[in-house]
């Protein structure tokens with residue numbers, strides 16, 4: 001025992017006097033060095049605590065640099081430690097709800113793609129989480145919604161339109177609660193070659209808000225349909241035609257024949273054809 005102590009003392013002196021040889025040794029024996037350091041820190045817990053207190057920023061910097069350079073390893077260590085101490089994480093999040101929340105939202109902000117990917121892969125969970133958040137933060141929810149609305153006026157208009165047509169269909173008791181489906185839109189667009197059936201202009205789906213924007217015009221407006229008599233879906237291909245925004249807003253709820261008279265054009269052939277098809281799905285004795 002005494003001998004070991006003596007040898008250690010000798011080594012210590014030697015290395016203090018020859019820092020280069022110490023550096024060389026420590027580079028060549030990283031494992032042993034680590035072990036020695038570990039043993040020393042375990043023997044002197046107060047020292048490391050004090051050192052941390054006195055050099056918090058520096059230690060944090062070193063730690064951060066190490067984490068930055070060893071992201072994967074750090075993750076593994078963290079995971080291993082967490083599986084060994086499952087209660088710790090739970091306890092910590094319970095004791096630090098604010099910090100926990102902060103770190104989660106910081107992560108989501110820093111990893112938007114992964115956050116979005118998670119949302120896509122977990123649509124139900126993310127919907128529930130969103131609902132819970134909305135219920136817990138009514139004020140913030142209102143704020144964020146109105147901010148979104150301000151930044152996306154076109155989308156708001158679109159949503160209103162969709163909601164409106166949905167609402168009207170539900171009120172009138174039609175079976176379909178959908179708006180105009182994408183398939184229907186594609187079909188009608190192809191059938192009418194994207195041309196406004198009233199004025200013949202080539203409409204465009206991309207010119208949002210432009211008077212040339214593609215509109216899906218109801219041959220018989222939903223408000224004038226009766227689910228007891230008209231047995232077809234108001235938003236189906238036999239009741240929809242392509243119109244430019246300009247013609248569509250001129251027409252509004254007007255009857256087709258009246259609108260064409262005002263525009264001084266004959267009723268377009270496609271509309272005549274579709275009206276025939278509608279008649280096949282209309283109860284005799286009604287409109």
Ligand SMILES: [Zn+2]
Nearest residue numbers: 196199244247
């Ligand atoms: Zn037109």
